[in-house]
Amino acid sequence: MGCAASKITTLNAAENSDTTLATAAELGVGETRLALWRKNGGGDLEPVLASGAVALLDAQWVISHAEAGGVLTHRQALPKEAFLSLADLVKAINYSRVSVPVIGLPVTVLSYPWLTKDHPDPLGTSLSRVAKALKALCSDVTYIYGRLGVFWDFGSLHQHPDPANGVMRTEEQDTLFKRGLGCLGTLYSHPETRVLRLTSFPDGHKTEDQADGTNVAAYFDRGWCFTESSWASLTKSGRLSLDLGLMRDDEEYSCVSLVDECTKGGGRRPPLLPSRFAAELETKSFTNGKDDKPLVTRLYAAAFEEQFGKATGLRYVRLGWGDAEAAQVAEVLASGAAPDLKELYLGYNQIGVDGCKALAAALGKEGAAPRLEELYLSYNKIGDEGCEALTAALKEGAVPRLKMLYLEGNTIGEKGCKALAAALVEGAAPSLKPHRSPHRPSRVQTLFVGSKPPELVAVCKERGIYLELYIDGRR
Incomplete structure (x- = not known):
């Protein structure tokens, strides 16, 4: 103006x-x-x-x-x-x-x-x-x-x-x-x-x-x-x-x-x-x-x-954001500005290890996102190290109401998936369970990854977690 x-x-x-x-x-x-x-x-x-x-x-x-x-x-x-x-x-x-x-x-x-x-x-x-x-x-x-x-x-x-x-x-x-x-x-x-x-x-x-x-x-x-x-x-x-x-x-x-x-x-x-x-x-x-x-x-x-006080969903998708932008989002979440947030979509960006670490640290902070149910990080660049940081936060009790986790398209290999499996064995993300998403009501969903080490498959089967695998861009 x-x-x-x-x-x-x-x-x-x-x-x-x-x-x-x-x-x-x-x-x-x-x-x-x-x-x-x-x-x-x-x-x-x-x-x-x-x-x-x-x-x-x-x-x-x-x-x-x-x-x-x-x-x-x-x-x-x-x-x-x-x-x-x-x-x-x-x-x-x-x-x-x-x-x-x-x-x-x-x-x-x-x-x-x-x-x-x-x-x-x-x-x-x-x-x-x-x-x-x-x-x-x-x-x-x-x-x-x-x-x-x-x-x-x-x-x-x-x-x-x-x-x-x-x-x-x-x-x-x-x-x-x-x-x-x-x-x-x-x-x-x-x-x-x-x-x-x-x-x-x-x-x-x-x-x-x-x-x-x-x-x-x-x-x-x-x-x-x-x-x-x-x-x-x-x-x-x-x-x-x-x-x-x-x-x-x-x-x-x-x-x-x-x-x-x-x-x-x-x-x-x-x-x-x-x-x-x-x-x-x-x-x-x-x-x-x-x-x-x-x-x-x-x-x-x-x-x-x-706006953040009443936000239940944030969709920051396909914005070209990298680590610096992810850190800025993390700073907002860590402030407790969005207490009713249920869905955080950050897919199809350029977020790497440092950005994922910042997000993990923010989500692990008390009051940051206590009601978060859906975290969408697909098709970024978080890799094994970013996945390990995220799963460490989950293991410490971050986002206990998380029902869906999207991690495919992040070049997460065996190391990252094993870390995720170990965290799930210890009870991380206790709310992960099969459910039908309102966005894709025709399919049951819970966890999306891009690799299938036996440890992860086993713990998901034991906990009743629906695991969907993306290999070379295919389910």
């Missing part, structure tokens, strides 16, 4: 909004749709949307406006048809096709650098790029429900209409603006909203031509952009955080191809502890100097606590 606001005072939305949610009849929507909206966490967004502090743009309007060569104006000047109501968003939930799983909420949040101090996109170049992505997302109605609400700060929050000439927000609008700011952490960090990160400047934009006072730093060096990106890196699935800087100008995208293109190489960092976030924030620039740093530090800490 690039708003030029001085000495902003944060207002917590939960404390300044009516927390009683509207009924289906009051919203004029069906009970089933409202239940599905709230099942996916839509209720977290309702107070601020209902209060008028935040207004979501209609993606179809954004697309049409861009294709007509338009430029986005501030919220107060936009026509009514530019927005979607809360009822519109609830109605956008597609529950009729039961064979298609519901993926997230029909809410997209934009993170981008303002191009000038008073207007984020005076020539409409960013609008055109964002509209291209929205058009691709809306092309698959089974995936994005057809209608999509877009949070774009300039059009979604009350702005100063003409600050250069002293035309500012009214007192009521200023109160709503501050309330909206207090909810940004939830909008960006919500595990079921999609974040679009416009990480590059448009062609032809020259920072040296900008007026004095304009923040000319690159996306990753800006305070608000860094904050928004960090929010999006907390508990959200990787495919719900897209780097639009990876889009190619000459490519026409479908929904799936856009997601594939904009998540190449992972495209996101692991979550940061609030203390680490605050330290990194000191290196970032704001349009208003350091005035916004205390605000975003508080907002980040609140979002971190909110």
Whole structure:
């Protein structure tokens, strides 16, 4: 966000909004749709949307406006048809096709650098790029429900209409603006909203031509952009955080191809502890100097606590993460931030011995993940040494509720499997037992490895553990 606001005072939305949610009849929507909206966490967004502090743009309007060569104006000047109501968003939930799983909420949040101090996109170049992505997302109605609400700060929050000439927000609008700011952490960090990160400047934009006072730093060096990106890196699935800087100008995208293109190489960092976030924030620039740093530090800490506090599953898959990133995840787990975590997916990354050791140490810490039932480390590079570190932690009583352990594709040889067998003989991971996973209900699963020494086969048979072997990529 690039708003030029001085000495902003944060207002917590939960404390300044009516927390009683509207009924289906009051919203004029069906009970089933409202239940599905709230099942996916839509209720977290309702107070601020209902209060008028935040207004979501209609993606179809954004697309049409861009294709007509338009430029986005501030919220107060936009026509009514530019927005979607809360009822519109609830109605956008597609529950009729039961064979298609519901993926997230029909809410997209934009993170981008303002191009000038008073207007984020005076020539409409960013609008055109964002509209291209929205058009691709809306092309698959089974995936994005057809209608999509877009949070774009300039059009979604009350702005100063003409600050250069002293035309500012009214007192009521200023109160709503501050309330909206207090909810940004939830909008960006919500595990079921999609974040679009416009990480590059448009062609032809020259920072040296900008007026004095304009923040000319690159996306990753800006305070608000860094904050928004960090929010999006907390508990959200990787495919719900897209780097639009990876889009190619000459490519026409479908929904799936856009997601594939904009998540190449992972495209996101692991979550940061609030203390680490605050330290990194000191290196970032704001349009208003350091005035916004205390605000975003508080907002980040609140979002971190909110999202990890309720997280039951973390899916950090195919993100290209190595040992350093695994250590960062381990640091978050060791802090006890996710007490209700049941599933941790870190498969198809580049995690090696050191990363696995850090994870093992974190999981062995009291209170780190007391309810963890499923650990997915498949297709990394942990090897025998990493497997030994993990099994040593299990033997010491780590994750006692663990029901499923995925280790295939890690070049674990006889040494690692023997260590795992020895730990199982001594009673490690007492909850490992055959069960049917909700993700693969057709097959009984427990333990996945890539080798079959007789010691491991024997102890699994004795304990009734279902052992599935992957040899040369085959079961």
